[in-house]
Amino acid sequence: MVTMQDVARAAGVSPMTVSNVLNGYPHVREDTRDKVLRAVDDLDYRVNVAARNLRAGRTKTIGFAVPEADRPYFGQLGAKIIAHAATRGYHVVIEQTGADRERELHTIAGSRNRMYDGLILSVVGLGTRDRDLLRTNFPMVILGERVFSGPADHIALPNTEGTYAATRHLIERGCRDIAMVKGNDDLSDASVTALRYDGFRRALRDSGLEHDPARDIAIEELTMAGGREGTMRLVDSGVRFDGVVCITDTVALGVIRGLVDAGVSVPGDARVIGFDGIDESEFSVPRLSTIAPDHDEVAARAVDLLLDRIAGGEDWQAQEFVASFRLIERESTV
Amino acid sequence: MVTMQDVARAAGVSPMTVSNVLNGYPHVREDTRDKVLRAVDDLDYRVNVAARNLRAGRTKTIGFAVPEADRPYFGQLGAKIIAHAATRGYHVVIEQTGADRERELHTIAGSRNRMYDGLILSVVGLGTRDRDLLRTNFPMVILGERVFSGPADHIALPNTEGTYAATRHLIERGCRDIAMVKGNDDLSDASVTALRYDGFRRALRDSGLEHDPARDIAIEELTMAGGREGTMRLVDSGVRFDGVVCITDTVALGVIRGLVDAGVSVPGDARVIGFDGIDESEFSVPRLSTIAPDHDEVAARAVDLLLDRIAGGEDWQAQEFVASFRLIERESTV
DNA sequence: TTGTCGTACTGTATCGATATAAACCAGTTC
DNA sequence: GAACTGGTTTATATCGATACAGTACGACAA
Structure with a gap:
């Protein structure tokens, strides 16, 4: 696999300069930039996202957990969430929980994997009794009922x-x-x-x-x-x-x-x-x-809340938002 | 963030042993395993997927590029692909190309990012003229027409x-x-x-x-x-x-x-x-x-072909498969 | 001349998990 | 007692990008 090293060698610069070019760092001379970009093209170089993620400590990916992705409601909402997340540079992975409490728990537990920066969770099977599960400090937005008073943002439907x-x-x-x-x-x-x-x-x-x-x-x-x-x-x-x-x-x-x-x-x-x-x-x-x-409102708000939470860090308070509706x-x- | 180091320290073993326990390596003594798992629970440890991916050289994630995720057809197919990929330990990221040739190209080019192990591409806007674009050796399965003779597997509809x-x-x-x-x-x-x-x-x-x-x-x-x-x-x-x-x-x-x-x-x-x-x-x-x-057939075949291709490596030949249908x-x- | 500043670029350490090889420790066998 | 086994554990190097600190150099001021 061709790495940044290879590109650097081909362009006669250091790997760091390649990185700078690729990330739009301003203080790079025009001709250096060109050399690098040409090398990138020649070698068909692709950034190794895993390495970048490791270094950066985030994946730029959020999870969207739904009971069944093929129901029109979730499909249409998911499409909007994907689109809105894309405008903010985030990717979306859809997890199907199958409306099954066990699987929902499993998804929340993150199956012992830290692979998303945050999670939008469409709750169905969970109830009040599961409230403790959300007491993690993992960024999470619940789509559904405010049955939990845990430290998670909520987007409720009317x-x-x-x-x-x-x-x-x-x-x-x-x-x-x-x-x-x-x-x-x-x-x-x-x-x-x-x-x-x-x-x-x-x-x-x-x-x-x-x-x-x-x-x-x-x-x-x-x-x-x-x-x-x-x-x-x-x-x-x-x-x-x-x-x-x-x-x-x-x-x-x-x-x-x-x-x-x-x-x-x-x-x-x-x-x-x-x-x-x-x-x-x-x-x-x-x-x-x-x-x-308002689907657009729900999708945008869910993504925005989650990303703010991810970016925000400490001084943060659980928010709640009830979508508006039309008859x-x-x-x-x- | 709590790392494997922390868990190892807490359990009084080396990080490698923690890794072995978490990955089900068989030669670990029962009591050691217990110690480790207890430490994992106590510290609420999550595997850092980015680090694992970097080391492993794969992300266990595939992309599914569709024109619009909210059309029932793609939603229903996507759900099946997600489900089938899950059984094989893979996650799916849905990319919306908007049925726009530019965006499709962009997606194929991977936006200069190597973030998926492979891509299932539902072609709409691309035509014969774009065939060269698929001449990468990036694992890819085309869902749609056999308009390309490039090195990619095909699932064609009848x-x-x-x-x-x-x-x-x-x-x-x-x-x-x-x-x-x-x-x-x-x-x-x-x-x-x-x-x-x-x-x-x-x-x-x-x-x-x-x-x-x-x-x-x-x-x-x-x-x-x-x-x-x-x-x-x-x-x-x-x-x-x-x-x-x-x-x-x-x-x-x-x-x-x-x-x-x-x-x-x-x-x-x-x-x-x-x-x-x-x-x-x-x-x-x-x-x-x-x-x-047969949707199930299409989804399963697409995922299987792609994963085989990912696992396979060199000695591989483009396959083609036409789904069966019922009136x-x-x-x-x- | 010396000093300061800003731009352009580079060397090194680091993110966290894991492959590899090697070490250790019974318990055999010769 | 030495050599050998197989199960269990560990030290080290590594994956690839990038933060950070630092070097080099020219411009301009004092």
């Missing part, structure tokens, strides 16, 4: 407010028997499901509507397949319903599919609203109304 | 065969005036668009059908928005059509949306078929027929 607004929207549109399709998490924990469910319940209460537990549908996985399956159960149960609040857009697309299969017209017989504002929601048939948190009205709730 | 089958399928279903929505690439180059278009043309010819260029719709971006916009143009042009072959599933979902908006019923007035077999195609309304290459018939072409 979960409760979001489903509250979604549910009120359905009610304003005339729905009275509203179902919710959600995850099957323990509701006592501050999981995404618990928080969004809470917003749903509150909206019902504030509107003086009865809450019928038979219209709460818990599904295993927050996927389209899960949404469809849950919808089938709802329909088969024979319970009346004229609106469905879905925990995510992906689930909502499955719900719509399920309703169509069951001969329930959307929005005629039942209105449907999702949560996330993924791109697909704008093109589904019917177009999906949704609670859309986008589309065909599914007309 | 592009021509796929659209051929898709088009024949529409014809069998009774379509006679078939449109194709595709990218706006130069057709002389062996781009994805060119190859898929070729399959489309062949199928028409082999079936004795006239090809009307007015039914060729070129769109800027292979997105849902692009698909919808192209469809509007097709409808507005007033040309008769009763079937649409779409270059990707994502585009197809946009096409369906556009047709519904224009009051064209699917599959009643026009049948639609996509390409890729993304998860969403199974849940759209109507469900989308598609050409589904999945769903509601959109009933």
Whole structure:
């Protein structure tokens, strides 16, 4: 492998000068710079990032841990995080935790490897009981709930407010028997499901509507397949319903599919609203109304917070930030 | 930062022994191992990956360069690549090239950084003219067309065969005036668009059908928005059509949306078929027929080829592999 | 002339883990 | 008792880039 030494020899300068040229150090004579760059080209030299990282004590790489990278929500958020990190000279490694508590713990523990300068962690399986795990001084930004009071920054989504607004929207549109399709998490924990469910319940209460537990549908996985399956159960149960609040857009697309299969017209017989504002929601048939948190804001804020924390060092205090959201009205709730 | 030295001191052994314990070297006495592991825990020691990488001469990280990480196709493929690489102890960094030739070149050039052991490159903007760029001896697997004869492995999709089958399928279903929505690439180059278009043309010819260029719709971006916009143009042009072959599933979902908006019923007035077999195609309304290459096969093969190449060294020959595919018939072409 | 300053460049030590070879220590075997 | 075994542990050199301190040299001031 060709090293900086080789380039230096070829250009007739010291390795340090090569380094200076490559790093844009200003006090290098024009012709020296040219000689070096020519040697770099001739030898097809590449900087050995491992060596640089070792010397510098950082990797310019952050981790992004998600349950499943192939869900549209994480894919779209991940793309934005990658793009934003790139503008700040950072690379992103995506770790799939599989929504499994064990794997999440493992990822946080860093599998005993210090390979990232920091970690953006999309929490799903972890709960209050795991709070101690975050008591490391490793730079970390949690995407999700403020269930931890540990020394980590938080970017929270407007979960409760979001489903509250979604549910009120359905009610304003005339729905009275509203179902919710959600995850099957323990509701006592501050999981995404618990928080969004809470917003749903509150909206019902504030509107003086009865809450019928038979219209709460818990599904295993927050996927389209899960949404469809849950919808089938709802329909088969024979319970009346004229609106469905879905925990995510992906689930909502499955719900719509399920309703169509069951001969329930959307929005005629039942209105449907999702949560996330993924791109697909704008093109589904019917177009999906949704609670859309500002993705760009979330991605940028997460990266910025993390990099500040990495750069900052000692005098630092955990920050919290709740993303703003818009209620986008589309065909599914007309 | 706590180093292996510190752990060694705390455990009363040499750094080398710590290293041996951490790397599972078998000839370490039980009690020594325990001492070391206890010290590791006590000090919350993490291996400095940069140092290990420098010494080892590899990073155990591969790059995956895609045009846009947020398209379902790349997201779903990326997730599989990440998962498969993980089973072989490798991490994946996703680089977004933005489907821009400049950025693709830049990525290949590695931005003068040797930070990956290898690269999986999803080609879009590059064409035959760029073939020389791949003449490095940097391990690389191209996902896309065999437009390069350079020293890189290839995983090709069954592009021509796929659209051929898709088009024949529409014809069998009774379509006679078939449109194709595709990218706006130069057709002389062996781009994805060119190859898929070729399959489309062949199928028409082999079936004795006239090809009307007015039914060729070129769109800027292979997105849902692009698909919808192209469809509007097709409808507005007033040309008769009763079937649409779409270059990707994502585009197809946009096409369906556009047709519904224009009051064209699917599959009643026009049948639609996509390409890729993304998860969403199974849940759209109507469900989308598609050409589904075996994603798992593609991901596994890409990773395996790349890692073999990395491990292999000298005596190696460029391999080529064309993924198999299935035609999945769903509601959109009933 | 001496001294100061600024630019251009270089020699050396260092980041932290690990490959290598060598040392050490029972427990055999001859 | 010497030589030899195989398991266990350690000292040293090394991977490649770069921080730092330092040299060389010319310009300009006192």
